[in-house]
Each structure stands twice: as C-alpha cells, then as structure tokens.
Amino acid sequence: xxxxIGNLLIFFTVVTSLLVIFKSSKLILSSANSISKNIYQLSxxxxxxxxxxxxxxxxxFVISDFSLITVFQNSHTTKPLIYKISGTWGNHExxxxxxxxxxxxxxxxxxxFSKKFNNEFRxxxxxxxxxxxxxxxxxxxxxxxxxxxxxxxxxEGLGLNPILQDPALAIHPPLLYVGFVGSSIYFxxxxxxxxxxxxxxxxxxxxxxxxxxxxxxQTLGILVGSIWAYYELGWGGFxxxxxxxxxxxxxxxxxxxxxxxxxxxxxxxxxxNWVVIMCLTTFTLTVTGTFLxxxxxxxxxxxxxxxxxxxxxxxxxxxxxxxxxxxxxLKKFKLQNYLIETQSxxxxxxxxxxxxxxxxxxxxxxxxYPIFTEVLINSKIxxxxxxxxxxxxxxxxxxxxxxxxxxxVGWIKAKFSISYYSLLVVLFxxxxxxxxxxxxxxxxWYSNLIIISSIFLIIYTLIDLFRGNFKKDLNNRLSRIIxxxxxxxxxxxxxxxxxxTIEKDFNLKVGETKNFLNYQIKFKSLDLEEKKNYKAVxxxxxxxxxxxxxxxxxxxxxxxxxRPETITYEASIKSNISHDxxxxxxxxxxxEFYNIKFQEKPFMIWIWVSxxxxxxxxxxxxxxxxxxx
Amino acid sequence: xxxxxxxxxxLLFVNNALLCMEKNDQExxxxxxxxxxxxxxxxxxxxxxxxxxTIKLVVKDKLKDGKSENEIYDFLVxxxxxxxxxxxxxxKTNFILWASPYLILISGLILFFYLMRKRHK
Numbered sequence: 001x002x003x004x005i006g007n008l009l010i011f012f013t014v015v016t017s018l019l020v021i022f023k024s025s026k027l028i029l030s031s032a033n034s035i036s037k038n039i040y041q042l043s044x045x046x047x048x049x050x051x052x053x054x055x056x057x058x059x060x061f062v063i064s065d066f067s068l069i070t071v072f073q074n075s076h077t078t079k080p081l082i083y084k085i086s087g088t089w090g091n092h093e094x095x096x097x098x099x100x101x102x103x104x105x106x107x108x109x110x111x112x113f114s115k116k117f118n119n120e121f122r123x124x125x126x127x128x129x130x131x132x133x134x135x136x137x138x139x140x141x142x143x144x145x146x147x148x149x150x151x152x153x154x155x156e157g158l159g160l161n162p163i164l165q166d167p168a169l170a171i172h173p174p175l176l177y178v179g180f181v182g183s184s185i186y187f188x189x190x191x192x193x194x195x196x197x198x199x200x201x202x203x204x205x206x207x208x209x210x211x212x213x214x215x216x217x218q219t220l221g222i223l224v225g226s227i228w229a230y231y232e233l234g235w236g237g238f239x240x241x242x243x244x245x246x247x248x249x250x251x252x253x254x255x256x257x258x259x260x261x262x263x264x265x266x267x268x269x270x271x272x273n274w275v276v277i278m279c280l281t282t283f284t285l286t287v288t289g290t291f292l293x294x295x296x297x298x299x300x301x302x303x304x305x306x307x308x309x310x311x312x313x314x315x316x317x318x319x320x321x322x323x324x325x326x327x328x329x330l331k332k333f334k335l336q337n338y339l340i341e342t343q344s345x346x347x348x349x350x351x352x353x354x355x356x357x358x359x360x361x362x363x364x365x366x367x368x369y370p371i372f373t374e375v376l377i378n379s380k381i382x383x384x385x386x387x388x389x390x391x392x393x394x395x396x397x398x399x400x401x402x403x404x405x406x407x408x409v410g411w412i413k414a415k416f417s418i419s420y421y422s423l424l425v426v427l428f429x430x431x432x433x434x435x436x437x438x439x440x441x442x443x444x445w446y447s448n449l450i451i452i453s454s455i456f457l458i459i460y461t462l463i464d465l466f467r468g469n470f471k472k473d474l475n476n477r478l479s480r481i482i483x484x485x486x487x488x489x490x491x492x493x494x495x496x497x498x499x500x501t502i503e504k505d506f507n508l509k510v511g512e513t514k515n516f517l518n519y520q521i522k523f524k525s526l527d528l529e530e531k532k533n534y535k536a537v538x539x540x541x542x543x544x545x546x547x548x549x550x551x552x553x554x555x556x557x558x559x560x561x562x563r564p565e566t567i568t569y570e571a572s573i574k575s576n577i578s579h580d581x582x583x584x585x586x587x588x589x590x591x592e593f594y595n596i597k598f599q600e601k602p603f604m605i606w607i608w609v610s611x612x613x614x615x616x617x618x619x620x621x622x623x624x625x626x627x628x629x
Numbered sequence: 630x631x632x633x634x635x636x637x638x639x640l641l642f643v644n645n646a647l648l649c650m651e652k653n654d655q656e657x658x659x660x661x662x663x664x665x666x667x668x669x670x671x672x673x674x675x676x677x678x679x680x681x682x683t684i685k686l687v688v689k690d691k692l693k694d695g696k697s698e699n700e701i702y703d704f705l706v707x708x709x710x711x712x713x714x715x716x717x718x719x720x721k722t723n724f725i726l727w728a729s730p731y732l733i734l735i736s737g738l739i740l741f742f743y744l745m746r747k748r749h750k
Contacts, residue, residue, distance in 0.1 A: 235675040242670050342745050354737045362730040369726045377722060382664050384672070384715025391730050503657055505674070505685075569677055586677030595677065 002060045003068055006147035009053035013104070014137050016046040017130045024123040024130075035111075035119050039126070043111050047104040054088075054101050057146050061088045067153040070094060070146045076159035076563045078533050086170035087160045092294060092310070093146035095173055100140065102181040103133050110185050110210070117198075117206045124192025125185070132184055135317050143313050159563030162534065168228035176221030176248060180286045182214025183251060186258075187283035190276045191325070194332040199272045204265040207279065209622055211262060215255040216618035222248050223611040231571055236503070236582045236599045238607070241388045243298040246367045247289030250360055254282045257356035260349050267411060268346060272336055274353070280325045285360075287318050297371060341412060348406040355399050362391050393450065400453040400491060403484050404460035407477070425463070429455035436496070443499040451495045457488035479624065483617025490610035493603045502600040507593040514596075520544040521598060534561040539585045539594065541572075554583045580604035659688050659698060662715050663705065672715065 020042045027036065057070070061084045066072040074091040075084055088094045107129045114122050140146070163169075186207040193203050225248065230238040239245060258278040264271045292298055295311020340346045366383040373379050405422065433452045437443070443451075461484045464477065506514055508523045515521075522542040529536040537558040544551040554572040561568065574581040582599040660674035665681045673681045673688075684705075691701045705713050717723045 233671075233675070235671070237675070240670070240672075340745070342742075347745075350741065351738075354734070354741065357737065358730060358734040361733045365726060365729055373722060379722060380710060380712040381717050381723065382712055382715050383717055383726065384662075384664070386662055386716035387726075390716075391727075395734070505657070505660075584677075588682060589679060595682065 001067075002056055002065050003147045003149045006053050006056045006060075006068075007145070009049050009056065010137065010141065010145075010147070012049040013046055013053065013100070014134065014141075016042050016049060017133050017137065020046065021127050021130045021134075024127050028120055028123050028127075031120075033119065035123065039123075040111060043104075043108045043126070047101075047108045050097075050101050050104045053147075054097050057094055057097060058085060058088045061085060061094075064157060066155070066157050067150055068146070069148045069150045072150055072154050072157050074160050075157040076533075077156065078563070079160060079165070080532070082167070082170065083160060083165045087164075089173045090160055090164045090169065093140075093144045093148075095177070096136065096140050096144050097146050098174065099177055099181055100133065100136050102177050103129070103136065103184060106182060106185055106210075107133070110189075113209070114206055117202060118196065120196045121189075121192050121198035121203075121206070124196050125188045128188035128191045129184065132188065132321075135320075139310075139313050139317065143310055157563075159533075159561075161564070162559065162561040162566050162568050163232055165533075166228060166232055168224050168232070172221060172224040172228060175217050175224060179214045179216075179218030179221050179248075179255075180251065180290075182210060182217060183255065183282040183286055185210040185214075186279040187325075190279035191328055194276065194328055200269050201266055203272070204262050204275070208262055208266065211255060211259050212618050212622050215252070215259055216615050216622070218248070218252050218255060219611065219615040219618070222252065223608065223615070226611075227608060230604075231573055236571070236584075236597065236601065241363075241366070241385045243367050244293050246363045247293050250289060250363055250367075251282050251285045253356045253360040253363075254278055254285060257353040258282060261353050264346050264349050270336065270340065270346070271350075273333065276329065278353075280329065284318070284322055284325065285364075287314065287321060291315055291318055292367065298367070343409075345406065345409045345411050348402060348409055352399070352402060352406065355395060355402075358395060359392060362388065366391075393446075396491065397449055397453045400450075400457045400488065403487065404457040407464070407480055407484070422460075425456055425459050426452075428459055429453075440500055447495055447499045451492060451499075454488050454492035454495060458485060458492060461485045461488060479617045479621035481617075482620060483614050486610050486613030486615075486617060489613065490607065493606045493610055497601055497603055497607060500602045502598075504598045506596055506598075507588065508596050509592050509594070518545055518547040519598070519600075520546060521596070523594070523596070529557075533563065534559045536560070536570075537587075541583060541596075543581060543583070543598075552581055554581060556583050556585045558585065558587060575605055577605065578602065655698065656689065656692065659692075659701060660685060662702070663688075664713050664715060666709060666713060 020039060023036075023038055023042065027039070057068075059065075060068045060071045061075050062081070064071065064075055064077045064084070066075075070091060070093045074094075075087050079087070089098045107126060110129070111122065111126060114125075189203070189207050189210075193199055222245075225245065226238040229235065229240065229245075258275065261271050261275050261278065265275050291311060291314040294314060295308060297311060340350070366387055370381050370383055373381050404425075429452045432455050433448060436451070461481055465481050502517065502519075504514075504516055504519075508514055508521075510523055510526055513520060513522045520543070522544070524540040524542055527538040527540065529538055537560075538555050539557070541554045541556070542551055543554060552574050554574060556572040557570040559568045559570055560566075569584050569586050571582055571584045573583075579600055579602045582597075582601060584597045585594045588595055657674060661672050663673040663684060665671045665673050665676035665678055665684075667678055667680045668676045671681075673684050687705075688701055691704065696704075702714050702718075706718070711718065717726055719727060
C-alpha cells in the first residue's frame with residue numbers, strides 16, 4: 001500500500017520536473033518577458049509531491065510497515081519513536097529522498113525569491129536544477145528506491161545501527177543536506193548565467209543569499225557531526241580526518257572562498273570567471289563526497305550505506321556533470337578585463353581564496369591518494385591525522401593574520417604598511433600567551449605560534465568592533481566580525497585544548513584505585529541495567545582532583561544492543577565551563593580487568609561555541625540582507 | 630628594537646618547550662599513529678578491540694627495549710604493511726602525496742603575482 005503511494009508520488013515528481021523543463025524552455029525560446037504562473041504552480045506542486053512521498057516514508061517507519069525493504073532493514077518495533085522517525089534519513093535510500101526533497105524546495109524558493117533578477121537567467125537556473133533533480137530521481141528509482149516492496153512481509157525489522165540512535169544524528173544529516181544541496185542552486189545559476197550572459201554585480205547578488213545559507217547549514221552540520229563523534233564514538237576527539245568527515249569539509253572550503261570572492265564581484269564587478277568556477281566546483285565536490293561515502297570505496301568509521309553499484313551510478317552522474325560544466329565554461333568563456341591593484345583588498349581576498357583552495361586540494365589529495373596507490377601499484381596506504389596536521393597547520397598561521405588585517409585594507413588602491421598599532425597587538429598577544437604558559441604549562445614553539453596568531457586575530461577583531469563610527473557602519477561589519485572572531489576563538493581553543501589535554505590509558509579491576517598527576521581514579525562498582533532495546537554494564541567511578549579537592553562521579557557504559565546485535569561503548573562526560581572530564585571503559589577478554597581511558601580536556605565547550613559564532617556571523621548576514629531589500 | 634624582540638622571542642618560546650615530551654606522551658602519540666586493522670577507521674588509541682590491546686603491548690615492549698618511534702613503525706609496517714601507519718612514509722610512491730599540496734599552493738601564488746606584474750607593465 002505505502003509502497004504504491006510512494007512510487008506514485010515519486011512518479012508525479014518526475015512528471016512535474018519534465019513539465020517544468022518543457023515549459024521553461026518554451027518560455028525562453030519565445031523570449032517572453034515574464035515567467036508565467038504555470039511554472040510557479042508546477043514548482044510548488046513538485047515540492048508538494050516530493051514532500052508527501054517523504055512523509056509517506058516517515059509513516060512507513062513510524063507504523064513499522066516492514067513490507068518496505070528500507071523500513072525492514074533499518075527499523076524495529078521496539079525502537080523509541082524519535083529514532084523510528086530519524087531512522088527515515090539514517091539510511092541510504094531515505095537520505096536520498098531527503099536530498100531530493102531539499103532540492104525541490106530550494107528550487108521553488110529560488111524561483112520565489114529571485115523575482116528582481118533577469119527572467120531568462122531564472123528560467124535557465126530552474127531548468128538546470130530540474131535536470132539535476134531528474135538525475136537524482138533516476139538514481140532513486142533505478143537503484144535506491146526507498147519504496148521497494150518485500151514479500152512475504154517480515155514480522156520484525158533488522159533494527160537501526162545503535163550508534164546512529166542518537167539525538168545529534170537525528171539532526172546532523174538534514175543540516176548537512178541543506179548545506180550540500182543548497183550549493184546546487186549556485187551550480188545551476190552559474191550554468192544559467194553562462195548561457196544567458198547574466199553576469200557581474202547582479203549575478204553576485206542573485207546567488208549571495210544561497211551561498212551564505214548553504215554555508216551556515218554546512219557549518220552547523222559539521223559541528224553537530226563533530227559533537228556526535230566526540231561523545232558517541234568514544235575517541236575523545238572530535239575530528240579524525242576520516243574520509244566521510246573530509247567529504248563534508250571539502251565543499252565548506254570552497255563555499256568559504258566563494259563567499260569572499262562574491263564580495264569582490266559585487267563591489268567591483270570583477271572576478272566573474274573565478275566565481276563561476278567555484279560555483280561549479282562546490283556542487284561537484286558535494287557529489288564527489290557523496291560518491292566517496294556511498295560507494296564504500298574508502299574505509300571509514302561512518303559505515304552506513306555502501307554498495308558498489310551505487311558508486312557506479314554516482315560516478316556516471318558525476319562525470320556527466322563535470323564534463324558538461326567544463327564544456328559549457330570553456331565554450332562561453334570570455335576573457336575579462338581584470339583591474340586589480342597589488343595593494344588592495346581584492347588581492348588579499350584572492351590570496352584567501354587560494355589558501356582555501358590549498359586546504360581543499362590537500363584534503364582531496366589525502367582522501368583519494370590511497371585509492372590510486374591501491375589500484376596502480378597495489379600498495380595500501382593510510383592517510384590520517386598526522387598527514388593533514390603536518391601539511392595544513394603551518395598555513396593556518398598566515399591565514400589567521402590575514403583574517404585580522406585584510407578587512408581593514410581598502411578597496412581598489414591601498415597602501416600596505418606595518419603599523420605600530422599591529423605591532424602593539426602582536427606584543428599583547430605574546431603577553432597573553434606568556435601568561436597562559438605561566439598559569440598552566442609550557443608547550444612547543446609550534447603550538448606557541450598558533451596560539452599567538454589566534455590571539456592576534458581575536459584582539460584585532462574585537463578592537464574592530466569598537467572602531468570608527470560605532471553605530472553607523474557596525475551593521476556592515478558585524479557579520480564579518482562575529483565569524484572572524486569565532487574562527488580566531490576556534491583555533492585558540494583547539495590549540496589550548498590540544499596542548500593541555502591530560503590523557504591516560506590504563507587497566508583496572510573493580511575496587512582498585514589509580515593515582516597519577518593530581519588525579520585519583522577509583523573504580524567503585526559495576527551495575528547491570530536492562531533497558532528497552534539494550535542491556536548495559538555500568539561502571540561507577542569516582543574521580544578526585546587532589547589539587548582542587550573536588551570529586552566527580554562518572555559512569556561509562558558498555559551497551560549490548562540486541563537489534564542488530566552490537567556492542568557500543570558509551571563515554572561518560574562531565575562538562576563545565578573550564579574543562580570536560582571524559583571517561584570510557586571496555587572489557588578485556590578473558591580477564592577481570594577493564595581498559596579505562598581518562599581525559600581531561602580543557603575548554604571543550606568553547607570549541608563548540610566558537611563554531612556556533614562562526615555560523616552566527618552568516619545568519620546575521622542573511623537577515624541583514626533580507627531587511628535591506 | 631630588533632635586539633629586544635629577539636630576546637623576547639627566546640624568552641617566550643624557547644624555555645622548556647622541548648622537555649615537554651614525556652614517556653606517556655610518546656606512547657600515546659604512537660598509538661594514535663597506528664590504525665586498528667580490524668576496526669573501521671579507528672586508531673589503536675581509540676579502539677577497544679583485542680587487536681588494539683595487543684598492539685599496545687607490543688609498542689610498550691619495544692619502547693622498553695629502547696627502540697625509537699621510527700623503528701617501531703618500521704617493524705609494524707614490515708609485519709602488517711603500510712596500511713597500519715596513519716602518517717604515510719616519505720618514499721618514492723608517497724612523494725606526490727606529500728609534495729603536491731605545497732606545489733599547488735606555491736605555483737598558484739607565483740602565477741598570481743606573475744599575472745599582476747604583467748598587467749602592471
């Protein structure tokens with residue numbers, strides 16, 4: 001029943017998509033001056049159909065209709081309701097449908113919110129957007145249909161991977177998808193602008209809100225993913241340079257670069273070609289990321305959904321997309337007269353862009369290099385955190401200085417000079433760094449450099465807040481100040497967190513006590529707990545900080561889920577403003593010992609807060625833009 | 630002024646930075662650099678598996694024998710292959726991996742400034 005309704009709705013979505021393409025092309029060919037109501041209606045109909053199909057799938061999950069293979073494979077009757085619902089997008093088929101939903105909704109929103117721009121350009125964008133949509137619909141129908149039917153109907157489902165049964169993971173994919181799919185709008189817009197010769201300032205304005213919105217969601221999506229990894233995967237880390245994480249970070253760098261060069265296009269009418277290249281690259285990288293993740297070509301901790309046949313389809317789609325983009329770009333390419341002085345804000349923004357591309361290139365090379373060595377010379381290598389840290393971190397230092405200084409430099413023609421004022425800020429940063437070392441402990445010269453440059457950015461940006469005519473032009477700078485401040489704080493807290501983390505790994509029996517540094521860790525007892533969908537072994541620990549004379553109780557768990565049968569290790573975390581205490585335990589087979597991992601991580605919460613600040617900058621920008629128009 | 634800054638630099642950076650590395654730190658650093666071969670994308674430090682526990686013991690023993698970090702990596706690579714270390718070794722096949730990011734960065738910058746120059750003339 002649900003299967004039929006779902007398939008029918010998908011079919012309607014396909015039909016409306018074809019109709020939109022047909023009608024829009026006709027309008028362009030007849031060079032009509034306005035967009036007829038038809039297109040709006042079709043577009044909203046299309047979103048409605050796809051949203052309804054998604055709702056049908058959610059219903060399937062909620063009522064546990066196991067006649068749908070997707071529900072059968074990823075759900076179970078005893079699962080709490082919220083995870084039944086979030087299970088809808090916790091699997092490949094459902095998430096693809098969510099992806100399609102976002103695509104149709106964004107197309108409609110673009111149509112509605114772009115009324116002041118050239119109609120031909122808008123129609124072109126909608127047509128391209130619908131071609132993309134058809135591609136994904138074909139993928140859904142021929143390869144990953146969430147409405148596939150199974151007979152005889154199983155009585156019980158296989159259950160959802162327990163590590164995915166988590167509130168953060170319920171909101172992580174939707175956030176990320178809005179970011180990912182949001183970038184399709186400016187991909188389509190770029191293609192359309194090439195065909196319709198709609199460039200310059202107007203083009204920049206037309207895509208600006210979409211770039212910022214997708215960037216904000218991408219940022220938040222990555223944040224929620226990291227928080228989840230932090231407490232669920234039991235690493236105590238929050239970023240592991242895992243291929244799947246890289247897949248979400250790569251488009252982020254291009255979006256960031258694009259956001260900055262868009263300012264140049266808007267204010268100075270130059271860099272059009274570069275902006276188009278980045279628009280095309282962002283969505284291409286998004287699909288590349290999807291390919292890497294879903295095909296199972298890479299070994300990752302995020303092991304859901306991989307199947308080579310899917311990989312093949314996405315690879316074909318990707319190749320067509322890239323080929324089409326390149327051919328269109330080369331055919332329509334017009335050499336632009338670029339007027340950029342060496343000493344100007346434009347130059348610095350280009351420099352920023354190039355560094356972003358460097359970050360992107362490093363991650364892309366690191367992620368795909370093992371595939372090539374394996375295929376070409378049959379040697380399997382791992383590219384992990386040490387590689388990325390070694391290559392990327394040195395370049396973070398100049399970018400922190402650039403982020404502080406560049407916004408102050410004037411457009412068109414300025415004069416670079418080292419002011420005493422900057423030197424003063426440097427000295428102040430050195431002083432703060434010195435005090436931190438005195439208060440805690442000293443760290444390597446390398447960490448010093450990073451922390452000093454981040455303090456430099458923080459102070460510089462804060463001073464910027466109170467500079468000049470405070471009320472009048474604060475409005476213009478506010479979003480930038482918030483985001484740059486957030487980034488400075490992020491690097492600062494990561495640096496501090498990295499250098500001052502206390503980490504200890506040891507084995508204990510029940511009743512034993514471990515002493516080290518200022519800590520005394522007492523393994524008091526073990527409890528057995530029986531929950532609705534799992535059993536848990538809970539350890540009771542008391543952690544005494546001998547210096548502060550403060551003790552905390554932590555209770556890490558080993559959970560045994562029955563559907564599907566999986567063991568997970570739940571970390572116990574006590575967070576407060578100054579630090580997190582982090583404890584995990586795991587049993588060592590054939591002994592009565594438990595392996596305990598203890599960490600004290602300073603300023604953990606502030607890392608999350610910094611990222612929220614970064615995103616907040618983008619949010620204020622979007623709202624300010626809205627209120628201006 | 631220059632002299633003063635230099636002195637300040639040494640005062641702030643070069644105190645006892647190099648003494649920070651304790652034995653425990655080194656152990657952890659090595660654990661974090663090794664892949665748990667039976668897990669999905671976890672390091673030996675992060676994993677709770679038997680394999681990880683065994684490797685930890687091996688590393689601890691080797692350290693006790695006075696082996697250096699690189700010697701331990703070499704030993705494990707000879708046994709399990711390059712897949713086990715997260716930091717790809719600097720050799721002929723991995724040269725492109727290590728060099729290309731900076732090549733891209735630098736060549737881009739050179740091209741950029743070259744174009745600027747040219748336009749100015």
